[in-house]
Amino acid sequence: MTGHTTGKESESTAFLYPFIESEETDATSLLDDLAASARAKATESARLQRESLDEYAPPLTAAGIQMAERFLRGGRLYTLGNGGSSTDAATLASLFSRPARGRPVAAWSLAADEAVVTALGNDVGFELIFKRQIIAHARDRDVAIALSTSGNSEDLMTAITEAKQRGLLTIGFSGHDGGRMAAAEDLDFCFTVHSQSIHRIQESHAMLGYRLWSVTQEHMARPLSGAHA
Amino acid sequence: MTTTAQLGGSYIGADLSADLAAAALDMARRFHDGATLWVISPQWEPHAHHVAVEFVHPVIMGKRALPSVALVEPDPVAQARVASQPGDLLIAVASADQPAVVDAMRRAQAWGVLTLWIGSGPRPPAGAANHILWIDTDDPMVPATGTFVLMYHLLWELTHVCFEHPGLLRPPADESTDEVCVTCSDEGRLAEVLLEPADATGQALVRTANGEEWVDTTILGEVHANDLVLVHAGAAITRLEVSS
Numbered sequence: 288m289t290g291h292t293t294g295k296e297s298e299s300t301a302f303l304y305p306f307i308e309s310e311e312t313d314a315t316s317l318l319d320d321l322a323a324s325a326r327a328k329a330t331e332s333a334r335l336q337r338e339s340l341d342e343y344a345p346p347l348t349a350a351g352i353q354m355a356e357r358f359l360r361g362g363r364l365y366t367l368g369n370g371g372s373s374t375d376a377a378t379l380a381s382l383f384s385r386p387a388r389g390r391p392v393a394a395w396s397l398a399a400d401e402a403v404v405t406a407l408g409n410d411v412g413f414e415l416i417f418k419r420q421i422i423a424h425a426r427d428r429d430v431a432i433a434l435s436t437s438g439n440s441e442d443l444m445t446a447i448t449e450a451k452q453r454g455l456l457t458i459g460f461s462g463h464d465g466g467r468m469a470a471a472e473d474l475d476f477c478f479t480v481h482s483q484s485i486h487r488i489q490e491s492h493a494m495l496g497y498r499l500w501s502v503t504q505e506h507m508a509r510p511l512s513g514a515h516a
Numbered sequence: 517m518t519t520t521a522q523l524g525g526s527y528i529g530a531d532l533s534a535d536l537a538a539a540a541l542d543m544a545r546r547f548h549d550g551a552t553l554w555v556i557s558p559q560w561e562p563h564a565h566h567v568a569v570e571f572v573h574p575v576i577m578g579k580r581a582l583p584s585v586a587l588v589e590p591d592p593v594a595q596a597r598v599a600s601q602p603g604d605l606l607i608a609v610a611s612a613d614q615p616a617v618v619d620a621m622r623r624a625q626a627w628g629v630l631t632l633w634i635g636s637g638p639r640p641p642a643g644a645a646n647h648i649l650w651i652d653t654d655d656p657m658v659p660a661t662g663t664f665v666l667m668y669h670l671l672w673e674l675t676h677v678c679f680e681h682p683g684l685l686r687p688p689a690d691e692s693t694d695e696v697c698v699t700c701s702d703e704g705r706l707a708e709v710l711l712e713p714a715d716a717t718g719q720a721l722v723r724t725a726n727g728e729e730w731v732d733t734t735i736l737g738e739v740h741a742n743d744l745v746l747v748h749a750g751a752a753i754t755r756l757e758v759s760s
Contacts, residue, residue, distance in 0.1 A: 311683035314541060321537035321674045326528055328673065332666050333525025371569050377562035378660055387656035396562075485575040486669040490524060493662025497521055500660075 328487075335480065335487050336494040343478050347495065350476045351502025353456050354430050358507060362428035363393035365450075367417045367443050372434040373398035375489055379432065379496040389504040397421075397446075417446035427454030432496070435459070436488045438466025438479065448473045460495060462488035524663030527651050528670070536670050539632050539647035543671065544678030546605050546630055548685040553584035554599055554629075556592040557609040558616050560659050563668070564588055567607055570672045579676050593620045597708075597742075602628025602725055607671075609664055612640040621645045622756075626708040626744060628725030634667050704746030704753060707731065709739050722747060 311317070340347070354364070364383050368376035376396045383394035397420045398404060407416045421431065431450040433443040438461030451457050451473035458476045461468040465479035480491040528536075543553070553571055557564035564586035571584035587595040593616050596606060606629045610617040617633070621644055624631045633640060636651035636658040649667055651658055658664070678684065707722035707729075718734035724747060732751040733739045745752040 311681055314684045317678070317681055317684055318534070318537045318541060321540055321677060322530070322533040324677065325533040325536045325670045325674060326530075328670060329525035329528030329533070329666060331525070332662075333523035336523045336525070336662070370573065371566050371575070374562040374566035374569065375665065377565070378560065381560065381562065382660040387659075486666075486673070490662040490666045490669065493660070493665055494521065494523070497657070497661045501520075 331484075332487050332490045335482055336491050339478070339480050339491045339495055340498060343495065346476050347478070347498050348502050350456075350458055351499045352506050353475075354499065355503045355506035357428050357430055357456060358392045358503065360428045362426070362430060364395075364430045364432065365421065365424065366394065366396045366432050366434070367446055368396075368398065368434035369440055369442065371485075371489055372436060372492070375492055375496075376432070376434050378493065379434070379500075382496065382500050383503070386500070386504070390507055392503075392507075414441040414445055417442050418449045421446050421449045421453065421455075425450060425453045425455055430456045430458070432458045432460065432499075433468070434492055435466070435468060436462040436485045436492075438462065438464075438468035438477075444468070444471065447471060451475075458499075460492045462492075521657060521661040522653070522655065524661060524666040527653070527663060528666070532649065532651075535647060535649050536667070537674060539649060540671055540674030541678050541684065542630055542647065543605055543632070543675045545685050545687060546603060547582050547675070548679070548682075549603055551583075551604045551630075552599075552601075553582065553605040553607065554596055555584060555586045555607045555609070556588075556596060556617060556620060557586075558592055558614055559610055560664075561586070561588045563609040563659070563664055566665065567609070567668045570668060574672075574676075576676075580679065592616050593623065596620050596629075597623065597627065600624070600627045600629045602727060604629045605632070606630070607632045607634065607668070608645070609634045609659075609668070611635050612638050612644075618644070622706075623708055623744065626706040626722075626724055628727075632671075634664055636663070704748040706756075707745050707747045707752065709733075709741055709743040709745060712740055720752065722752070 366376035366380045377399055380394040380396045383392050385391060397417050404416050407419050433447055435443050444467055447457050457474050459468040459474045461477060461479040462482060468474060468477050469479050478495050480488045482488050555564040555567045568584040568586040571582040589595045606624050608617040612635060621631050621633060631645040632647040633645035634649045636653055639650050640648055651663055705724050707724045709720055709722050711721035713720045713733055718732055719730045720733045720739055721728060722731050731747050736752055736755050744756040746754040
């Protein structure tokens with residue numbers, strides 16, 4: 288939800304309405320088209336998730352292991368995002384802090400508290416709503432994950448820079464061509480989902496986040512004396 | 517071995533895609549008539565927020581902004597009760613056993629609200645919502661894998677396609693005739709009590725899908741605000757037990 292698309296998304300559904308039908312009365316054909324469109328989009332969603340998991344398998348494992356090591360030292364996770372990505376950030380934080388199975392760890396979304404977000408937005412500017420919270424909360428053993436379908440959100444970039452300076456592990460989920468996130472030296476890991484559709488990018492972000500959580504859980508379940516291999 | 521989640525798109529087969537299509541057309545029709553979309557997800561509030569922001573602030577430029585609000589207070593039933601009006605829409609993202617959602621889905625019938633229920637795991641009983649959009653799996657992690665996100669993204673995308681077909685946004689003729697015949701059929705209409713009877717005449721104010729009306733409750737004896745009753749020919753004839 289951090290930007291807009293106009294081109295590919297509208298083209299992909301254009302075949303459904305070659306002309307405006309104001310006199311249509313039978314919905315059967317439309318319902319068939321809608322169902323076919325849903326299956327096509329779902330297939331693309333699954334393909335993109337698979338491709339993203341495959342492309343980033345080694346760094347996802349590395350990032351998950353580093354997160355686990357930080358959680359075992361008492362670290363906590365902050366997730367950041369705007370709009371729909373803020374809700375995905377909150378879902379990701381809940382996955383870590385309130386998983387249906389496995390070991391919960393401290394995690395929360397920095398967009399979750401409207402008193403804090405509006406106080407900072409009103410007093411110091413919207414681009415600082417996350418950075419100022421990082422300054423207040425962060426310890427060097429913590430982790431920050433920023434989600435942006437464009438990779439360009441200013442409020443996320445300033446927070447990531449601050450987090451890196453404070454010794455946090457910094458992870459970015461981006462989309463399209465990766466935007467500023469793809470080139471940011473302050474990100475330890477950047478996972479760019481190569482798609483032009485904000486919806487499909489968000490669905491892949493969720494799956495990548497789930498993989499990070501899985502790796503983290505697996506690593507935290509190992510005996511401390513054991514080797515990582 | 518790292519846990520691997522099934523990819524969300526792989527769940528969307530012939531049946532579920534048809535369910536999504538039918539739900540989207542119903543949503544488009546209600547929005548066309550001025551509906552507001554209410555969203556509840558007591559177990560996973562971020563999903564409620566995501567649905568609302570999807571409709572209010574579309575990611576595709578030029579698409580209509582539609583009224584949608586996430587109801588995330590501790591008592592979503594109370595929130596939905598006062599917020600909703602006949603003709604509105606209610607989406608729940610929740611498991612089949614979530615008590616507040618079970619309650620809200622049932623009461624929505626008395627509120628005149630069309631219901632959609634997105635979830636995974638054991639299914640709600642048939643008819644528990646107008647549209648049950650379900651992932652049949654025993655994987656408890658599904659709500660965090662993007663699968664629900666995909667489902668409400670699809671609902672949003674398909675709903676906007678329907679707006680390109682204005683001729684189909686009017687309800688089919690057979691649905692209209694159904695409503696005309698309700699009062700003379702043997703069916704009772706679901707109602708929720710707004711005001712308890714103030715005196716021995718037993719007249720209580722209730723709300724039904726058609727609006728508010730005074731009904732005779734003497735058959736039932738004592739009734740209380742928020743009781744669910746069946747109304748027939750101006751009288752409350754049965755009280756429905758609420759599981760919670």
